Amino acid sequence: MSDFTIATWNVNSLKVRLPQVLDYMANNPVDVLCLQETKLDDEAFPRQAFSDAGLHVCFTGQKTYNGVAIISRTEQTNVQKNIPHFEDAQQRLISATIQGIRIICAYMVNGQDLDSDKFVYKMNWLTALHEYLGSELKQHNQLALLGDFNIAPDDRDVHDPAKWLGGNLVSPQERGFFQGFLDLGLSDAFRLFEQTEKSYSWWDYRQGGFRRNAGLRIDHILLSKALAERCTSCVIDKIPRQHEQPSDHTPVLATIHV
């Protein structure tokens, strides 16, 4: 038996954060790292830097916006880009099987505002993801969905619930989709364990958000039953958020006894 650690990190530009990502893989026992907001098209992706470090990688991206990647220490098979049967110009999802575990890396839609066209797109995107997850769970007993969900599932996950009440990222509609994922049989790995209060994964760059711990927990790891039963810890690693030139998100890690 050994530990298998999977993680998710919205890097807010892989071009800027590449040294931090390589450093993170060199110095942490992370077997799989899912990245979001790479903001690079596939031609510009630094594949050589990862292969030089002995890492496997799959990715799908576009210039300026979005973009996702999965970094792993071992081979990846059955790589699938985007959500099948969902036409989408935005590159927000990639799946791969690694050591028998189906890994789905997602950068879910922000939505901007409840009366925005972008919120309509968010609802449609989440509907397509729910359908895809149902189909993937039928084929894969061991499945993990990791990423930037752009949903704070509970008021515990919001630094100032009164200020955010009902707004984008915390609306009943968005939380309904999160609950829908749980209803498929997935578990929020972070809530499998006792956690310190006011634990967040994102802090605004403005107004000293990190210093004041004015954050949100919007980056999540959801595990199928077979993985949740063998999950031994889930933590938010705040150290990268303390670095020079940090991403506004910090990594979330889950360890599974395999």
Add this chain to the structure above:
DNA sequence: ATGGCCTGTGCGACAGGA
């Protein structure tokens, strides 16, 4: 204070993020 910051684009502001 529907601003404050950061990134990309591309060279001046603006879009987008959350």
